[in-house]
Amino acid sequence: MKKLSKFLLIAGIVVAASFSKPVRSLAQDQPVDYQVFYDNLAPYGSWVNEPPYGSVWVPNVGAGFSPYASNGYWANTDQGWSWVSDFDWGWAAFHYGRWEHNHQYGWFWIPDYTWGPAWVEWDYGPGYYGWAPLGFGVSVDMALGGGWTPHPRRWCFINEQYMGVRNIGSYYIPREQNVGILVNMHPITERYTDNSRHAVYIAGPRREDVARITHRDIKVYNFGERATPGHGVSGTTINLYRPAVVNRPGVAPKQIQDPHNITPVQQRDDNYRKTQPVELHPQIINTQPHSVRVQQAQQQRSQPAPQRQQAAPRMQQSAPRGNSGGGGGRRR
Secondary structure (H helix, E strand, C coil): CHHHHHHHHHHHHHHHHHHHCCCCCHHHHCCECCHHHHHHHHHHEEEEEECCCEEEEEECCCCCCCCCCCCEEEEEEECEEEEEECCCCHHHHCCCCEEEEECCCEEEEECCCCCCCCCEEEEEECCEEEEEECCCCCCHHHHHHCCCCECHHHCEEEEHHHCCCCCHHHHECCHHHHHHHHCCCEECCCEEEECCCCEEEECCCCHHHHHHHHCCCCCCEEEEECCCCCEEEECCEEEECCCCECCCCCCCCCCCCCHHHCCCHHHCCCCCCCCCCCCCCCCCCCCCCHHHHHHHHHHHHHCCCCCCCCCCCCCCECCCCCCCCCCECCCC
């Protein structure tokens, strides 16, 4: 009887230990390679070979598209601000890799191995928050150490009181004003170290600062794991497919497009290709007075349109036109 009781006690301890052990996601347990990007992004754009980047992805979007600005919003997490995208492919292109721009493609994405909440540089100045997508080969140390200077058109600015709102796209400052705004801006150097992924992220504005400035409660979201490509939000959980990506030689897109067959960005419309709606949390009401919004719209319409420039050779890096961001050059 004593032996049976001892056996049952040991068995109970083993069972309890098995339930208390942290459960790792399927995505984390099974590293993948670039093929997961090549295959899953192909329906939403074109893969092309572009020296010096290698295989890059040109999304099927119009001239108005800008990464970390179009069809999405910022959510504060315990790992820094994360971009939550409405695009089906947002789980990949806004959490891995870097973005560059040229006159033919517009914005194009260059895959990389490390996951992050968002790969942007952050700025703050009197009355404004701003962010700029990190470019090819730009590390967090380079961005924060002054070793990289984003072109003024690469920045997206908002009035500080709108940081963290769901409909943030309604409040972007016209990029024609970026040069003047940048004079008084300073980098936000807050970092988050992710020991599990051996990565460092630029965390962005401190939650306490945003709450103080906006007089709003800033929710803190957490990340949930998906076992298959995709993303969505449920309550305060951002569910993402974010596997470890490893370097395996020989992988390549199954179909490489001839660059001459890519429709120039200025000839594309803004009917973004989306096949599945992303689960989002409820809309935050726009608290800006209607009269102010009307006045701003009138002022923006009254501004002269920027002079069109002659198109540069296809791979020459350039500042994007209109409201869609660009490549190098900054104050510091």
